[in-house]
Amino acid sequence: MATPVVHLRGSDSSIGRATITRLLRTDAKIVIPTADYQWAIEMYSTELIYSKSQFLKSEETAITDGHRVVLLGLGPYLDDLEQSSIGADGSETILVTAGFDKTEIDTSEVDSHLIINHMLPSSFDDSWCCPILQNWYNAIKSNDAIVSDSRPRHWWVSEMDVADSIVRILVSEQPFPKIANISGRRAWSDDQTVEEMRILFSRTMAGKSGEFSAQHLTTPSSPKIEVETLSEVSDEQFSRPDLESIHQVLVECDGDGWRPLMPIRSALMVFLIGAIEQ
Secondary structure (H helix, E strand, O other), X not given: OOOOEEEEEOOOOHHHHHHHHHHOOOOOEEEEOHHHHHHHHHHOHHHHHHOOOEEEEHHHOOOOOOOEEEEEOOXXXXXXXXXXXXXXXXXXXXXXXXXXXXXXXOOOOOOEEEEEOOEEOOOOOOOOOOHHHHHHHHHHHOOOXXXXXXXXXXXXXXXXXXXXXXXXXXXXXXXOOOEEEEOOOEOEEHHHHHHHHHHHHHHHHHHHHOOOOHHHXXXXXXXXXXXXXXXXXXXXXXXXXXXXXHHHHHHHHHOOOOOOOOOHHHHHHHHHHHHHOO
């Protein structure tokens, strides 16, 4: 198999950084906007020592046959130093957008559209952060009351698992699906999510201040969250996004399919650390 060449646009976003981190575990050539090149070299200097991957500048690496172009978010994707198009004959263009963003999107010039639903990002002030998470965090930080819903309606998934699924396809010979959803497989209610966030926030702040108590050191029980099979997509208002397309292409890539690995409690902790450190 030839060395993958991945042109990444939106690399300065939360999911962009996670995708780069995962790509550095492969032998891919990562083409990023020239304006981001020096930042990336410095940010990932340690990883590059041990990685078979390398960064290339977009102005020096034209999109050509066999290359893959990943567009993260809604752009802009080009700068004045690049070629005037994000596509080329024989290349594959993949648009990745957030499911909560209801902006009308023209997908006629892309080969694939991945819709990321209910992702827990590592950055708070980022276009990939769902507004409801920002609202809950601000309320928890201020110790304000939160009006929440007990119905299971969030299919949380970690940013790490999303990036991992994208890269597994990028370094394979399988084409991306024409359209596919990515989300978690377990439904969480507002109440369950907010309670987890409160506990984790309280523990984190106690750690920062050194004011631990026995209550902080006690691991709370995890909420009872049922896993639904891929086919269990109901017609209810808060039904899970259809995961069949992403699952099937991942099976064809490496046989593992779509099985998120990071526990949601851990993903919430990563989100909170990003929020606290903003």
